Amino acid sequence: xxxxxxxxxxxxxxxxxxxxxxxxxxxxxxxxxxxxxxxxxxxxxxxxxxxxxxxxxxxxxxxxxxxxxxxxxxxxxxxxxxxxxxxxxxxxxxxxxxxxxxxxxxxxxxxxxxxxxxxxxxxxxxxxxxxxxxxxxxxxxxxxxxxxxxxxxxxxxxxxxxxxxxxxxxxxxxxxxxxxxxxxxxxxxxxxxxxxxxxxxxxxxxxxxxxxxxxxxxxxxxxxxxxxxxx
Amino acid sequence: xxxxxxxxxxxxxxxxxxxxxxxxxxxxxxxxxxxxxxxxxxxxxxxxxxxxxxxxxxxxxxxxxxxxxxxxxxxxxxxxxxxxxxxxxxxxxxxxxxxxxxxxxxxxxxxxxxxxxxxxxxxxxxxxxxxxxxxxxxxxxxxxxxxxxxxxxxxxxxxxxxxxxxxxxxxxxxxxxxxxxxxxxxxxxxxxxxxxxxxxxxxxxxxxxxxxxxxxxxxxxxxxxxxxxxx
Numbered sequence: 001x002x003x004x005x006x007x008x009x010x011x012x013x014x015x016x017x018x019x020x021x022x023x024x025x026x027x028x029x030x031x032x033x034x035x036x037x038x039x040x041x042x043x044x045x046x047x048x049x050x051x052x053x054x055x056x057x058x059x060x061x062x063x064x065x066x067x068x069x070x071x072x073x074x075x076x077x078x079x080x081x082x083x084x085x086x087x088x089x090x091x092x093x094x095x096x097x098x099x100x101x102x103x104x105x106x107x108x109x110x111x112x113x114x115x116x117x118x119x120x121x122x123x124x125x126x127x128x129x130x131x132x133x134x135x136x137x138x139x140x141x142x143x144x145x146x147x148x149x150x151x152x153x154x155x156x157x158x159x160x161x162x163x164x165x166x167x168x169x170x171x172x173x174x175x176x177x178x179x180x181x182x183x184x185x186x187x188x189x190x191x192x193x194x195x196x197x198x199x200x201x202x203x204x205x206x207x208x209x210x211x212x213x214x215x216x217x218x219x220x221x222x223x224x225x226x227x228x229x230x231x
Numbered sequence: 232x233x234x235x236x237x238x239x240x241x242x243x244x245x246x247x248x249x250x251x252x253x254x255x256x257x258x259x260x261x262x263x264x265x266x267x268x269x270x271x272x273x274x275x276x277x278x279x280x281x282x283x284x285x286x287x288x289x290x291x292x293x294x295x296x297x298x299x300x301x302x303x304x305x306x307x308x309x310x311x312x313x314x315x316x317x318x319x320x321x322x323x324x325x326x327x328x329x330x331x332x333x334x335x336x337x338x339x340x341x342x343x344x345x346x347x348x349x350x351x352x353x354x355x356x357x358x359x360x361x362x363x364x365x366x367x368x369x370x371x372x373x374x375x376x377x378x379x380x381x382x383x384x385x386x387x388x389x390x391x392x393x394x395x396x397x398x399x400x401x402x403x404x405x406x407x408x409x410x411x412x413x414x415x416x417x418x419x420x421x422x423x424x425x426x427x428x429x430x431x432x433x434x435x436x437x438x439x440x441x442x443x444x445x446x447x448x449x450x451x452x453x454x455x456x457x458x459x460x461x462x
Contacts (some may be wrong), residue, residue, distance in 0.1 A: 039238070077401075083380040097235055116354050116429075118354045122354050123349045123350055123353050123354065158458050158462065159461075160460055161458065162456075195443065195447065199443045202440030202441075205436040206436070208354070210433075212430045213423070213433075216424075220461040224455050224457060226444060226448075227390075227392065228389075228455075229450055231387070231388060
């Protein structure tokens with residue numbers, strides 16, 4: 001498939017790397033290509049800056065948001081920081097988003113008051129719903145937002161069962177995303193389709209617990225599993 | 232132990248039944264004893280009304296909130312509907328709450344706009360924190376609020392691993408609650424102490440996902456497990 005990955009942080013990098021490995025063509029979207037190329041300082045966790053990463057991943061083409069989406073004809077992977085979500089989508093424009101499936105991994109995390117973050121939208125709405133409402137012709141499928149990026153793209157990194165949730169209004173788009181998840185190694189029994197995009201409230205609202213678990217366990221290598229094995 | 236169970240719904244009944252079975256003395260608290268005794272209509276799920284239940288569980292003494300807490304000298308189990316939480320605690324009064332450990336199972340679910348419920352406090356605060364802030368001499372320990380009541384009191388009802396979270400400011404009170412959880416059958420490895428009472432935000436905010444899963448799976452017999460088994 002021709003896939004755009006919007007977002008150049010560790011989530012976007014992890015998704016892009018995995019997609020290339022599976023033989024897809026990846027167009028990575030950024031606000032300003034030259035600014036991204038100039039970034040070479042690793043982040044606090046030692047993840048490479050996009051300027052370094054892109055030079056080591058020469059098969060990925062770094063493009064402005066709009067061009068990335070136009071070339072990635074089959075799927076959008078939305079790996080943006082929640083705060084920058086609408087700025088990015090406005091740069092892409094309604095025309096290019098029309099009819100496309102978007103795997104939305106973003107979370108409305110608000111670090112403005114420090115750690116732990118709160119959510120800048122929650123409870124009676126979600127970022128997934130806001131995006132869907134603003135771009136009705138885009139097929140938003142929220143998924144993978146409840147775990148760290150190494151687990152997203154390689155669930156077998158954890159022993160045993162664990163769950164990925166899928167939320168969205170369009171059944172065909174959800175099937176497309178589910179098939180992609182399976183290609184990452186997700187077992188069908190561990191993919192739970194929660195229902196329409198309003199169910200993204202539930203998965204986005206799990207983030208505050210995720211963040212506290214990360215603080216407690218001191219590792220991002222964990223994931224939620226919905227155990228439904230009644231004796 | 233002498234334990235008060237505040238709340239006469241299915242959660243309170245399940246806790247009381249389990250506690251009696253373990254040899255504890257249980258004082259069940261209600262707003263108005265006579266009103267409770269008059270209730271004999273089962274709820275929508277077929278759970279017995281408190282008036283019926285109390286006649287079948289003669290070892291449980293049904294008392295006004297304040298008296299139940301005064302007689303239950305060792306522990307309060309708070310199984311109230313979130314909306315009625317402060318009304319109940321005001322009826323008990325600061326004096327009787329002083330120095331007590333309270334296992335808080337309540338959730339701030341708001342069904343006023345129908346299904347699915349939202350939360351009437353969340354994100355930057357939690358019901359657990361509000362209770363702790365209003366009654367500083369009470370030792371609030373939030374736990375068990377992330378699952379259905381049959382699983383709370385009998386975790387072995389599910390095959391395999393699943394998690395219970397504990398949040399609270401007082402370490403001794405958390406140990407007391409943790410020991411109670413173990414007596415219900417919870418394995419130590421599956422009891423996660425998240426930290427202080429602010430971490431109750433995370434566990435209360437998992438409810439919207441729980442509710443959607445309940446709708447999807449059509450059974451309350453499931454629970455979250457934090458899988459941290461990195462290969």
